[in-house]
Amino acid sequence: MNRAMQFGLAILVCAAKASAADTAGIPDAGRQQELIDLLRQDCGACHGLYLTGGLGPALRPQDLHGKPAESLSEVILRGRPGTPMPGWQAFITAGEAGWMVERLLKGLPDDR
Ligand code: HEC
Structure with missing residues (x-):
């Protein structure tokens, strides 16, 4: 099972637990940590662990x-479309994508 599938399963489990939560707003602390992990691990697979670029372009604030x-x-x-950049809408809400962009623009906590 690859990471994306594992993540998908984790999301299904979380979604079942948190179905009443407001997923359009700011993610709660636990979900924020999951999204940071997603950025590092899944996005990092292509964009680099420190988001300094790889197959995909660098995603640091600068x-x-x-x-x-x-x-x-x-x-x-x-x-x-037409590039290796996949869509993530099966895994994250629009609100969560917006929060991730905000985080990327500010820089992740231990960016170098
Ligand atoms: C399979 C490899 C791959 C994965 C996984 C991946 N990306 Fe990408 N991403 C790319 C590539 C390649 C591009 C450049 C597409 C192009 O040529 O326009 C890109 C482009 C982007 C861009 C646009 C950057 C810009 O300067 O316009 C953003 C933002 C982005 N990715 C964020 C993410 C995030 C967030 C994740 C994780 C949720 C992610 N990517 C996962 C390959 C990937």
Whole structure:
């Protein structure tokens, strides 16, 4: 089973537990940690563990500076057709994608 599948299963379990939670707003602390882990591990597989780039471009604040948050969220949710960038809308809500973009623009806690 690959990481994406494991993550998908984890989400199903979480979604079942938190079905009444407001998923459109700011994710709760536990979910925030999951999203940070997702950024490091799943996104990091292509964008680099420290998001300094790999198969995909670097995603540090200085790399994303000036790009509209809205369109970055769109890329995360829908992917970029014709490129290896997959869409993540099966795993995260639009609100969560927006929160992830905010985090990327601020920089992850231990970025180098
Ligand atoms: C299978 C590899 C792969 C994975 C996994 C991946 N990406 Fe990407 N991503 C890419 C590639 C390649 C591009 C560049 C697409 C292009 O050529 O426009 C990209 C582009 C992007 C962009 C647009 C960057 C810009 O400067 O316009 C963002 C934002 C992004 N990815 C975020 C993410 C996030 C967040 C995740 C995890 C939820 C993720 N990516 C997972 C390969 C990947």
